[in-house]
Amino acid sequence: MPSLDRSATVAQIVTEHFVAARVFQKHQIDFCCHGDVTVAEACRDRPLDPEQVFAELEATIPASGPDASEDPRALSTAALVARIVDRHHGYLRRQLPFISPLVSKVARVHGARNDRLAAxxxxxxxxxxxxxxxxxxxxxxxxxxxxxxxxxxxxVRRELETMHADHLAVGALLARIRALTDGFTTPEWGCNTYRVVMSELEALEADVLRHVHLENHVLMPRFARKEGASC
Structure with missing residues (x-):
């Protein structure tokens, strides 16, 4: 595929090529709550080479380009909301109660060997x-x-402000969980339940980041423009 635009923001790249999210997640580059920066800016003051990140992005994005049927920008607001509720809200409503007792069990059983599990x-x-x-x-x-x-x-203005504030808080909690688990790593002595928990937490992070990105960078701007037009 052609080279990505080096001046595009991280959020723009994910909006154009949704699979790029997995690369940014891997490198802990925030593309949802703080995605209005370029790749070079996101890598600044970190041990990351922007060109290496671009190489990974270009290797991940299909040569045929984005799947038009999956482009959320092409959806009506009603269809976009339906996608968010079906894919992302539905996922969270299933997974949060599934993961919760597993996290508690791992903390209870293995807390003596890893005191961060309680946290x-x-x-x-x-x-x-x-x-x-x-x-x-x-x-x-x-x-x-x-x-x-x-x-x-x-x-709309009040609820979008609340939504954005909630997203910032959720992003901070996800970052805390990633740090406490050393990037969702299972130690050699970890049991199968420990491995399941780390896998499920990483998958949860990935889905929530994509969910927040859709709301912050595809849904919210539609109404920010309307508000501006009404002033």
């Missing part, structure tokens, strides 16, 4: 308690406001 369990519980009401608020208040024939711009 992992606490951070996961905090994440769960932050996400579950966030999903409800979006589905019951924000999303209906966005798809209304005549959106109430004051309600």
């Amino acid at each position: 992992v369990a606490d951070a996961f519980l905090e994440l769960k308690e932050a996400l579950e009401p966030h999903l409800d608020q979006e589905e019951e208040v924000l999303f209906p406001a966005l798809v209304a024939r005549r959106p109430d711009l004051e309600v």
Whole structure:
């Protein structure tokens, strides 16, 4: 495929090529809450070579380019909201209660060998308690406001501000869990449940980052423009 635009922001690259998210996740480059920077800027003051990151991105992105059927920008607001609820809210509603007892079990059984596991369990519980009401608020208040024939711009503005603040808090919790688990690493002595927990936590992080990216960089800008036009 042709070389990626070096002046594009991290968020723009993920919006154009959703598979790029896995490369940024691997390198802990925030493409959702702080994605309005270039790759070079994201690598600054870190042991990362921007050209190496671009090489990985270009190797990951299919030569045929993005799948038009998967481009969220082409969706109506109602269809985009439906995709978010079906794919990402549905995933979280299944996985949060599934992972929760496993994290607690691993902390209880292996806490003596890794004293950070208790902190992992606490951070996961905090994440769960932050996400579950966030999903409800979006589905019951924000999303209906966005798809209304005549959106109430004051309600939209208030709810989008709340959504963005929630996303920042969730991003910080995900970063804490990644740090506490050494990047979701299972030690040699770790049991199968330990491995499952690390795998599920990494998958959860990946899905939440993509979820937040869609809301911050595809959904939210549509209404930011409308608000600006109304002033």
